[in-house]
Amino acid sequence: MLPIILVHKSIPLTVLSISSLLGCAHAQEAAAGSPVADSAVEQEPVVDPIPAEQEPAAEIEQASVYPEAPDGPPPVYRIEGAVAKKPEEMKPYRDVILGTKVGFDLLPIPGGKFLLGSPESEDDRKSDEGPQVQVQIEPFWMGKYEVTWDEYQVFQFKLDQQLRDKGAVKPGPNDPWADAVSRPTPPYVPMDFNMGINGYPAICMTQFAAKQYCKWLSQKTGRFYRLPTEAEWEYACRGGTTTAYSFGDDLDELEDYAWFFDNADDKYQKVGLKKPNPWGLHDMHGNVSEWVLDRYSKEGYGDFATLAGDGAKPLIGPMRTPKGLYPRVVRGGSWDDDPDRLRSAARIYSRKDWKVQDPQLPKSIWYHTDANFVGFRIVRPLKQPTLEEMAFYWDADIDEVRAIQEKQRLGGR
Numbered sequence: 001m002l003p004i005i006l007v008h009k010s011i012p013l014t015v016l017s018i019s020s021l022l023g024c025a026h027a028q029e030a031a032a033g034s035p036v037a038d039s040a041v042e043q044e045p046v047v048d049p050i051p052a053e054q055e056p057a058a059e060i061e062q063a064s065v066y067p068e069a070p071d072g073p074p075p076v077y078r079i080e081g082a083v084a085k086k087p088e089e090m091k092p093y094r095d096v097i098l099g100t101k102v103g104f105d106l107l108p109i110p111g112g113k114f115l116l117g118s119p120e121s122e123d124d125r126k127s128d129e130g131p132q133v134q135v136q137i138e139p140f141w142m143g144k145y146e147v148t149w150d151e152y153q154v155f156q157f158k159l160d161q162q163l164r165d166k167g168a169v170k171p172g173p174n175d176p177w178a179d180a181v182s183r184p185t186p187p188y189v190p191m192d193f194n195m196g197i198n199g200y201p202a203i204c205m206t207q208f209a210a211k212q213y214c215k216w217l218s219q220k221t222g223r224f225y226r227l228p229t230e231a232e233w234e235y236a237c238r239g240g241t242t243t244a245y246s247f248g249d250d251l252d253e254l255e256d257y258a259w260f261f262d263n264a265d266d267k268y269q270k271v272g273l274k275k276p277n278p279w280g281l282h283d284m285h286g287n288v289s290e291w292v293l294d295r296y297s298k299e300g301y302g303d304f305a306t307l308a309g310d311g312a313k314p315l316i317g318p319m320r321t322p323k324g325l326y327p328r329v330v331r332g333g334s335w336d337d338d339p340d341r342l343r344s345a346a347r348i349y350s351r352k353d354w355k356v357q358d359p360q361l362p363k364s365i366w367y368h369t370d371a372n373f374v375g376f377r378i379v380r381p382l383k384q385p386t387l388e389e390m391a392f393y394w395d396a397d398i399d400e401v402r403a404i405q406e407k408q409r410l411g412g413r
Contacts, residue, residue, distance in 0.1 A: 065411045069180035069219075073387065075173050076222030084382060087111060087139040092280075095221055099160050099169040102150050104143060106380060107280050109236050111139035113314050116231050117301050117345055122244055124340035128300040128347055135304075136314040137235045142228065143377035145201075145271035145282050146290065147213070149192060152202035155216050156184050177219035182212055182405055184366040185413055188359060193372050199270040201288045201375040207328050207350070208401055209366045210291045210376040215394035217378070226393040228379045229319040230294040230347075233331045236379075237285070237344045239278035244343045245285060246277035251339055258286030258342055264335035268373070285342040288375035289330040293393065295320040296327040296349035322397055326350050334373035350374075360413070365396075365404050 081093035090108035117132040327349035333342035357369035
């Protein structure tokens with residue numbers, strides 16, 4: 001069931017080397033020899049996940065440069081600890097990108113109720129952080145860290161396909177699904193801006209790019225990943241607290257938990273170096289701001305409060321569906337922000353000037369060239385949605401982006 005929706009080349013790039021991705025590829029291939037449904041929702045086993053050569057489709061004006069995905073969901077790659085049918089069965093687990101040595105950690109976030117937004121008495125509070133609304137959040141897993149370049153560049157530069165093309169690894173059972181997902185066009189400038197690659201958070205992607213990464217990762221693993229809603233993000237950031245920050249209200253402690261303007265040396269830092277919040281999540285305050293699914297409203301949560309009525313019952317899983325390209329919400333503050341922007345309830349929104357350096361017309365659907373402070377982390381809900389619901393969370397949500405994506409799938413820019 002969907003949440004409550006309010007309808008209202010010259011510069012060299014730093015890329016992970018192919019050899020750096022080979023570490024556990026062969027071990028993963030061996031483990032992946034018989035994929036097992038490993039989810040709360042049973043899936044039909046895939047007998048022959050790599051389809052045989054098919055008859056060519058009827059002639060069209062231009063053939064797609066992407067293959068068609070097979071029917072149905074991809075097989076689920078078995079991972080210890082990743083199976084749960086009830087909240088009490090949820091455990092931390094480490095997932096992998098098959099065919100590489102790249103992995104990522106997920107932590108269980110218990111379901112519960114909380115007050116979304118900040119009280120009027122909170123220091124540095126902005127008007128768009130209220131009124132506070134009681135919200136019910138369903139259980140999910142969340143990335144322990146922000147998505148790193150190690151993970152994102154496999155998607156961005158098709159490094160997984162390069163490994164197969166070089167014969168370094170064999171095709172995996174999930175590849176036909178993953179290869180059908182749109183991937184970013186080559187960037188004109190190095191998107192890390194020489195701040196670091198290995199272990200550092202990926203930055204400068206649009207919300208659409210982050211959603212496509214989640215789609216690709218879901219096809220690679222067989223587990224459904226997406227961006228969090230704004231309500232889910234704040235709930236996880238607070239970790240059961242009601243203070244301005246997840247560690248309390250004392251600004252003297254901020255340096256123990258966050259990278260921000262005063263201590264980051266004018267750049268992002270490797271993930272996980274600061275103390276985690278009460279639920280074990282690192283860098284929820286600072287380092288890079290993080291994409292969520294929601295549209296931004298300067299009116300705050302007034303529409304949510306209207307839906308909640310007298311507040312006798314919490315609002316279940318609210319989300320604002322974007323209506324245009326801007327503005328969309330990022331959360332958590334970054335290495336380039338002052339402490340007030342790192343508060344649990346603080347909201348930041350996307351703007352056109354995040355693309356000033358982008359030379360393309362129309363502007364790229366993949367890159368925010370001037371948002372070197374924006375990244376993301378992923379979530380996986382305990383209750384797996386339908387295929388139709390998955391598409392809602394992953395796919396382009398406005399015609400402008402859909403048109404450019406389709407053009408690129410036919411080989412254009």
